[in-house]
Amino acid sequence: MSDLDRAIEQLRACRLIPESQVRELCYKARELLIEEGNVVSVDAPVTICGDIHGQFHDLMELFRVGGDVPDTNYLFMGDFVDRGFYSLESFLLLLCLKVRYPDRITLIRGNHESRQITTVYGFYDECIRKYGSANVWRYCCEVFDYLALGAIVLGASSELEPTSNPALSSMPIDDSELETEVLNSRGEVTMSTYRARQRSSSDASTDSRNISPPRDISAAPGQAAAPLRSGAPGTGASGDGNGSAVTSRTGAVLCVHGGLSPLIDSVDKIRLIDRKQEVPHEGAMCDLLWSDPDEIEGWGLSPRGAGFLFGGDIVKQFNHLNGLSLVARAHQLVMEGYKEMFDGGIVTVWSAPNYCYRCGNVAAILELGEDTSGGGTVARSNGEYGRSNGVVTNNRVVSPGRRYRVFEAAAQDTRGMPAKKPVADYFLT
Amino acid sequence: MANGLVIRVLPTLEPSEPHTFVEPIKKIHESQDVSTFLTSKAYTNIMTWILQLNRSMFPVKLADDTIQTWPLNSDAIQYSAPVRQLQRLLSKLEDIIQEVPPDTGPRRFGNISFRRWCEVVESRASNLLRECLPADLLDKGSSNGGLTAETELKSYFLGSWGSGQRLDYGTGHELSFLAFLGGIWRLNGFPVAGPGVEERAIVVGVFHPYLELVRLLIKTYNLEPAGSHGVWGLDDHSFAPYIFGSAQLSPAITDNDLTPEEGSLENAPDPGGVANANIVQRERRTNLYFSAIGFIYDVKRGPFWEHSRMLFDISGIPAGWGKINKGMIKMYNAEVLSKFPVVQHFPFGSLFSWDRDPNAPLPPSTVHATSGPQARPVAPDSGPPSVAGARPMPGAGTQSVPPIGSTAAPWAGMRREGVPPSMPSGATRAPSALSDTSRMPPGPMAPTRAPWSAQPRPSHSQDGNADVHTKAPWAK
Numbered sequence: 031m032s033d034l035d036r037a038i039e040q041l042r043a044c045r046l047i048p049e050s051q052v053r054e055l056c057y058k059a060r061e062l063l064i065e066e067g068n069v070v071s072v073d074a075p076v077t078i079c080g081d082i083h084g085q086f087h088d089l090m091e092l093f094r095v096g097g098d099v100p101d102t103n104y105l106f107m108g109d110f111v112d113r114g115f116y117s118l119e120s121f122l123l124l125l126c127l128k129v130r131y132p133d134r135i136t137l138i139r140g141n142h143e144s145r146q147i148t149t150v151y152g153f154y155d156e157c158i159r160k161y162g163s164a165n166v167w168r169y170c171c172e173v174f175d176y177l178a179l180g181a182i183v184l185g186a187s188s189e190l191e192p193t194s195n196p197a198l199s200s201m202p203i204d205d206s207e208l209e210t211e212v213l214n215s216r217g218e219v220t221m222s223t224y225r226a227r228q229r230s231s232s233d234a235s236t237d238s239r240n241i242s243p244p245r246d247i248s249a250a251p252g253q254a255a256a257p258l259r260s261g262a263p264g265t266g267a268s269g270d271g272n273g274s275a276v277t278s279r280t281g282a283v284l285c286v287h288g289g290l291s292p293l294i295d296s297v298d299k300i301r302l303i304d305r306k307q308e309v310p311h312e313g314a315m316c317d318l319l320w321s322d323p324d325e326i327e328g329w330g331l332s333p334r335g336a337g338f339l340f341g342g343d344i345v346k347q348f349n350h351l352n353g354l355s356l357v358a359r360a361h362q363l364v365m366e367g368y369k370e371m372f373d374g375g376i377v378t379v380w381s382a383p384n385y386c387y388r389c390g391n392v393a394a395i396l397e398l399g400e401d402t403s404g405g406g407t408v409a410r411s412n413g414e415y416g417r418s419n420g421v422v423t424n425n426r427v428v429s430p431g432r433r434y435r436v437f438e439a440a441a442q443d444t445r446g447m448p449a450k451k452p453v454a455d456y457f458l459t
Numbered sequence: 460m461a462n463g464l465v466i467r468v469l470p471t472l473e474p475s476e477p478h479t480f481v482e483p484i485k486k487i488h489e490s491q492d493v494s495t496f497l498t499s500k501a502y503t504n505i506m507t508w509i510l511q512l513n514r515s516m517f518p519v520k521l522a523d524d525t526i527q528t529w530p531l532n533s534d535a536i537q538y539s540a541p542v543r544q545l546q547r548l549l550s551k552l553e554d555i556i557q558e559v560p561p562d563t564g565p566r567r568f569g570n571i572s573f574r575r576w577c578e579v580v581e582s583r584a585s586n587l588l589r590e591c592l593p594a595d596l597l598d599k600g601s602s603n604g605g606l607t608a609e610t611e612l613k614s615y616f617l618g619s620w621g622s623g624q625r626l627d628y629g630t631g632h633e634l635s636f637l638a639f640l641g642g643i644w645r646l647n648g649f650p651v652a653g654p655g656v657e658e659r660a661i662v663v664g665v666f667h668p669y670l671e672l673v674r675l676l677i678k679t680y681n682l683e684p685a686g687s688h689g690v691w692g693l694d695d696h697s698f699a700p701y702i703f704g705s706a707q708l709s710p711a712i713t714d715n716d717l718t719p720e721e722g723s724l725e726n727a728p729d730p731g732g733v734a735n736a737n738i739v740q741r742e743r744r745t746n747l748y749f750s751a752i753g754f755i756y757d758v759k760r761g762p763f764w765e766h767s768r769m770l771f772d773i774s775g776i777p778a779g780w781g782k783i784n785k786g787m788i789k790m791y792n793a794e795v796l797s798k799f800p801v802v803q804h805f806p807f808g809s810l811f812s813w814d815r816d817p818n819a820p821l822p823p824s825t826v827h828a829t830s831g832p833q834a835r836p837v838a839p840d841s842g843p844p845s846v847a848g849a850r851p852m853p854g855a856g857t858q859s860v861p862p863i864g865s866t867a868a869p870w871a872g873m874r875r876e877g878v879p880p881s882m883p884s885g886a887t888r889a890p891s892a893l894s895d896t897s898r899m900p901p902g903p904m905a906p907t908r909a910p911w912s913a914q915p916r917p918s919h920s921q922d923g924n925a926d927v928h929t930k931a932p933w934a935k
Contacts, residue, residue: 083689084689112689113688113689113690114689114690115690115765115766115768150688151688151689152688152689152690152691152692155688155691156691159691333624333625363568365568384760384761386689386695386759386766387690387759387760387761387765387766388695388758388759388760388766389568439760439761442760442761442762448764454769454786454790456786456787456789456790456793457773457776457782457783457785457786457790458786
């Protein structure tokens with residue numbers, strides 16, 4: 031068993047590894063991350079995760095629900111550290127997994143992966159408390175600077191393979207495909223939505239089945255719980271379904287921690303950023319990590335004091351211009367674990383259940399399946415407009431099928447009470 | 460007094476002399492301003508007021524050697540008319556919650572209806588204050604045609620309930636309410652009584668109900684912590700109850716005793732009881748410290764030692780509640796009053812004045828006043844100094860950082876003759892490089908806000924109008 035495997039085993043047991051090993055790990059991680067572009071390309075299938083914030087036991091629950099690395103291909107959208115009690119254990123484990131299985135786990139940067147933020151929100155304090163010096167904090171911050179800013183998921187299937195579920199004995203309406211599915215932590219389907227297969231949007235029929243009504247805040251009161259829609263923005267979805275002139279395709283999915291930036295109108299512009307630095311207070315890199323979608327038009331000032339608010343029109347245009355069907359992001363607590371907005375043009379995924387021990391929220395991860403139909407690969411978007419292998423397309427994109435696995439906070443009672451440690455100087459003299 | 464012990468109290472205005480009131484405004488715009496604040500008259504008054512209230516909560520050794528304690532349900536504390544009026548004011552504010560039920564629509568965490576609650580309170584503030592405080596107190600200042608005392612009191616009153624914009628509540632709001640009470644004191648709004656008599660009525664009869672109202676607001680509207688560090692902070696929202704509550708359980712004193720710095724009241728619950736739910740449930744009815752701990756139990760799930768590590772560690776202090784009380788005051792001074800993100804919102808008028816206190820020591824360096832808007836991103840390879848325990852300085856790359864241990868506590872060395880009892884002269888220095896606790900503004904589940912932002916808006920906004928949306932260059 032290699033040192034790395036031993037470290038993984040130790041961290042999985044929520045035990046820290048020695049400082050010297052952290053240093054070595056961070057060095058290896060940087061060597062690996064420096065080779066990644068600002069926007070990492072990831073092939074479906076992939077499981078997309080949101081904020082973790084040091085909730086180690088809940089991260090273990092996430093792996094239980096979503097499958098282990100390397101069996102499952104993971105994409106974590108940042109905010110591994112701060113606020114929770116186990117930022118070190120959580121981040122170091124993810125980093126070990128990254129070094130051990132670089133092609134099976136992708137880590138991108140959140141706004142908390144920053145020197146300034148971690149000194150304010152707890153990770154720095156934790157490093158001092160657990161290692162007795164700031165060395166480990168410094169090693170980790172050096173890794174933060176090399177984390178990618180985003181990822182593009184390619185080759186996701188527009189249709190989900192239905193999860194076998196006794197409650198859904200028969201297939202839904204003819205000629206429709208499973209678009210979204212929500213599962214609880216026991217793997218039981220709690221909600222499914224369907225969309226018409228390759229039809230014009232005007233007569234697209236949708237069907238939503240609520241097996242147990244989820245607490246979905248994305249839907250307005252009185253409306254069916256799931257966002258109903260017939261296709262991605264810009265999906266006119268003509269085509270006769272024979273495949274001869276099928277121009278619709280599953281658009282790429284951009285994953286970023288926060289959101290969009292008024293300085294970034296194409297995915298390529300993200301690639302031009304010099305990312306290997308502390309997160310700036312303003313500018314494109316800052317916005318990608320700090321911005322939030324909001325029910326506004328255009329851009330708005332963010333109450334966070336960094337990044338912007340952006341409306342549905344901004345998302346539609348960005349997706350359209352970049353051949354994207356979906357932006358997946360994290361950064362905001364959502365009580366139901368995920369929240370789709372703007373006709374499904376953007377989704378927030380949140381993976382820290384009962385955030386800060388008190389929010390009472392559930393967490394979610396988003397699974398995108400692989401398109402095995404074979405035909406879709408040609409039309410895969412690489413995030414650039416109007417260029418897919420030289421074939422001019424009319425840029426019709428279909429959103430990928432989306433399977434959300436929702437889970438709750440890990441059981442608490444198994445954790446023992448530690449010894450009280452010497453407290454701050456205030457109480458010592 | 461015997462032994463020459465002078466208990467300093469917050470000075471009141473001379474009723475017969477004219478006084479010029481001013482509209483309280485913010486003066487702390489960047490982190491350097493915090494050091495100016497720490498030498499201001501306002502700071503001296505705030506610390507004096509808190510120490511005055513704190514001392515009043517220590518049990519008292521009576522002439523017959525019996526000990527009088529001050530539990531929250533004490534019959535021994537008489538409420539004066541102003542205290543009762545303030546209780547009525549608080550219950551009217553509570554009634555407004557009924558008028559503004561929490562919004563049931565889609566939400567993230569903080570409930571948008573709290574904004575409406577704040578608006579209602581603001582619209583009724585003048586009337587509420589008039590119903591509660593005598594007209595000659597509120598109208599003081601009108602004789603010379605200027606602003607009245609009401610202007611200043613209202614500013615602190617309205618700052619006491621959390622932020623309607625950010626849907627959060629923290630120690631800065633708690634400070635504002637203490638200033639509101641201190642302002643009434645300065646205006647002679649409380650009757651003259653023996654040492655500590657009116658003060659403990661204020662703590663038990665007004666401040667505790669205030670905390671209860673705030674807890675109700677936090678639960679009703681899901682207010683986010685405005686000043687916490689998650690598991691590494693003292694408490695998501697409050698600080699003062701840990702000061703006054705530890706005083707309640709400290710050794711008894713006479714009027715001539717210095718405030719104890721260690722030991723506990725006989726039969727006081729062990730500090731370790733905070734980790735025991737049953738003890739917390741029992742003690743929270745009578746004690747402010749346990750009452751605050753009890754609220755944590757109400758809202759948090761998970762092991763206490765994990766979600767409240769600082770409080771858990773403090774509960775292991777062997778030297779008793781007196782020691783905890785002393786530490787809490789030092790910590791409050793460093794982690795609340797010396798923190799830019801907390802005190803930046805404090806407005807200064809005439810009751811709490813920005814003017815320099817002539818008795819204050821030279822401005823100390825601003826080591827505690829970090830994360831101001833001047834802070835710039837640090838270069839990738841620069842980080843906090845490697846000195847163990849030293850605080851990292853956001854922006855360390857652009858400012859010279861004096862050694863933390865060298866900073867004298869702002870209140871050290873002043874008031875030679877009236878040394879606040881709990882502050883042994885010379886022995887009080889700013890905590891050196893604690894392994895770090897509280898600190899900043901946006902707390903746990905609050906959406907993370909940029910610590911370099913003085914105002915909750917992007918620094919790159921082209922104008923100050925939050926309603927104007929910047930258009931993307933390519934947006935139609």
